Amino acid sequence: MIEFKCVRWKNFVSYGDAQTEVVFNTNKATLVIGDNGAGKSTMIDAICYALYGKAFRNVATTQLINSVNTNHMEVECEFRIGKQEYRIARGLKPRYFEVWQNGKLLNQDANARDYQEVLEKQILKVTYKSFKQIVVLGSSNFVPFMQMNTKDRKEVIEDLLDIGIFSVMSSILKDKVSRHREELQKIEYEKSLVETRISLLHENIESLRQAQSDDIARKKKSIEAANKDISLLKFTVEEIQGTISEFEQRKSDEDKVNKEKKEGEKILDRLINKQDRHRHTIDFFHNKDECPTCQQEINPEFKEGRIAEEEEAFLELGNGMDELRKVITDKEERLGEINKIQLEINALQHQVIDKQSLINSKTMLINELQEQVTQVADNDKLIKAKEAEITEEDVNLQNLHTETSDAILKKNVMDVGTKLLRDTGIKSRIIKQYIPIINKLINKYLAAMDFFVQFELDENFNETIKSRYRDEFSYASFSEGEKMRIDLSLLFAWRAIAKLKNSANTNLLIMDEVFDSSLDTTGTDEFMKIIMEIVSDTNVFIISHKTDQLVDKFTNVIRFEKHKNFSRMVA
Numbered sequence: 001m002i003e004f005k006c007v008r009w010k011n012f013v014s015y016g017d018a019q020t021e022v023v024f025n026t027n028k029a030t031l032v033i034g035d036n037g038a039g040k041s042t043m044i045d046a047i048c049y050a051l052y053g054k055a056f057r058n059v060a061t062t063q064l065i066n067s068v069n070t071n072h073m074e075v076e077c078e079f080r081i082g083k084q085e086y087r088i089a090r091g092l093k094p095r096y097f098e099v100w101q102n103g104k105l106l107n108q109d110a111n112a113r114d115y116q117e118v119l120e121k122q123i124l125k126v127t128y129k130s131f132k133q134i135v136v137l138g139s140s141n142f143v144p145f146m147q148m149n150t151k152d153r154k155e156v157i158e159d160l161l162d163i164g165i166f167s168v169m170s171s172i173l174k175d176k177v178s179r180h181r182e183e184l185q186k187i188e189y190e191k192s193l194v195e196t197r198i199s200l201l202h203e204n205i206e207s208l209r210q211a212q213s214d215d216i217a218r219k220k221k222s223i224e225a226a227n228k229d230i231s232l233l234k235f236t237v238e239e240i241q242g243t244i245s246e247f248e249q250r251k252s253d254e255d256k257v258n259k260e261k262k263e264g265e266k267i268l269d270r271l272i273n274k275q276d277r278h279r280h281t282i283d284f285f286h287n288k289d290e291c292p293t294c295q296q297e298i299n300p301e302f303k304e305g306r307i308a309e310e311e312e313a314f315l316e317l318g319n320g321m322d323e324l325r326k327v328i329t330d331k332e333e334r335l336g337e338i339n340k341i342q343l344e345i346n347a348l349q350h351q352v353i354d355k356q357s358l359i360n361s362k363t364m365l366i367n368e369l370q371e372q373v374t375q376v377a378d379n380d381k382l383i384k385a386k387e388a389e390i391t392e393e394d395v396n397l398q399n400l401h402t403e404t405s406d407a408i409l410k411k412n413v414m415d416v417g418t419k420l421l422r423d424t425g426i427k428s429r430i431i432k433q434y435i436p437i438i439n440k441l442i443n444k445y446l447a448a449m450d451f452f453v454q455f456e457l458d459e460n461f462n463e464t465i466k467s468r469y470r471d472e473f474s475y476a477s478f479s480e481g482e483k484m485r486i487d488l489s490l491l492f493a494w495r496a497i498a499k500l501k502n503s504a505n506t507n508l509l510i511m512d513e514v515f516d517s518s519l520d521t522t523g524t525d526e527f528m529k530i531i532m533e534i535v536s537d538t539n540v541f542i543i544s545h546k547t548d549q550l551v552d553k554f555t556n557v558i559r560f561e562k563h564k565n566f567s568r569m570v571a
Helices: 040-054 114-126 128-134 150-160 164-209 215-248 254-287 300-375 375-420 426-448 482-500 523-536 547-553
Strands: 002-010 021-022 028-035 073-081 086-090 096-101 136-138 452-458 463-466 506-510 539-543 556-563 566-570
Touching: 002 040, 021 566, 028 547, 040 073, 040 086, 040 114, 040 128, 040 506, 073 566, 096 114, 114 215, 128 150, 128 482, 164 300, 164 375, 254 300, 426 452, 426 482
Parallel strands: 028 539, 028 556, 136 506, 506 539
Antiparallel strands: 002 021, 002 073, 073 086, 086 096, 452 463, 556 566
């Protein structure tokens, strides 16, 4: 569990040189109040910047420095994980990023990106997206789980269930499989070379045994035949290379065609945009009888004239776009032809390699035969030497067979691992186990807020929402208050799962203007009941404008205000 202790900052956004500190772990429930622009939400930006190097809101890093003081921006966050005490410090002008563990600065030899990865993956074990789903619920710049794409939903769930390691393992295994495949190919290539050498050695021995004085003439004929074969092979190679050159010439316009295609596509995009502008203008004059600026009636003749002009321009652009699409299609067809030519070139190049290999083999044979012709008297000695080489190569070949068997076994194991680490493998099994629990928790919190629907997530994190009468709804069909109840229920469910798994479990929960936007009085009361239920092991911070409704419900209140264009905490 991550126990956040405090966050402090200075020269951060609207705050000046005086250091501001918010302590997280001393009060179970804290109300944060202040006028608009007083700097209430800055604590969220500060903790996000300290942990992840970016604010909660979509604010450029350079804009986080106080515009008056313009330098020495500093943010620190302290937290505890088990017995380990951490302090994260970041600053701009000058820029720095430090991670302290038990009062000792962690090694900073790596670059900032690697340092951030260590913080997120090895210490926090919570991604930025998951942090915004579990720790902070804000009315500004908050993307609810229900509005996330499948990829982001998956990332949040994997963080919660602490199964993100399987994705890392899958990536590592893919690299190992790729390297292992190359190793297996290398072994097979070495086996082929050894088998070729053994075959050649056997041929040489047989030749040596027949290399008697009366056999010299036959060997010379063999050499002559081999030379003829080599000449023929070289001629064939030259013909093939000539064909390759012709093919290369036929595809010499590849770069030009590809460039023309891309230019055509760029022009098409510009024409589409231009056509969209004409369509917008047409729609405007069709739908508007009055000028939105001066509120005067638009002259019908002028209106009809403009519509006719725009429609004519729209059609002309359409015709031009059709012609341009034909040109692009022609270029694509030409590129297809070039690809086919390249395949033919590749096939021919393989033929050249095969022929050259035969030439090398014939050349080796000629050299051996010539040596035999000049050393006929040493046949026995040479045979014994070749036999010794064969024995050695046989041992090498047997070792390679063993390596091949081991490599195939290892490959089979990796294949099993790859299947297990797929999204449909072990991760899917774990998710299947937790989906019913997640759904039960979500519906529990929905019911606690008097929102009686049946909410279900499937294994692909797609939702089904049904009423008690089994009518199906979409998230978008609900009111803002109902959406907020769903978002809150998901938040509480994620925190419950995180606590259960001890994955993204934390003591801190920050609600930014949740009460102010969408919750009515009933919803607020029900929500406060839930908050009071979970504060036993949670430090909850409620940022709100509803001072009159909420201040009496909290024993601890923090107030922020603007003073001389600087924000400050006054209580």
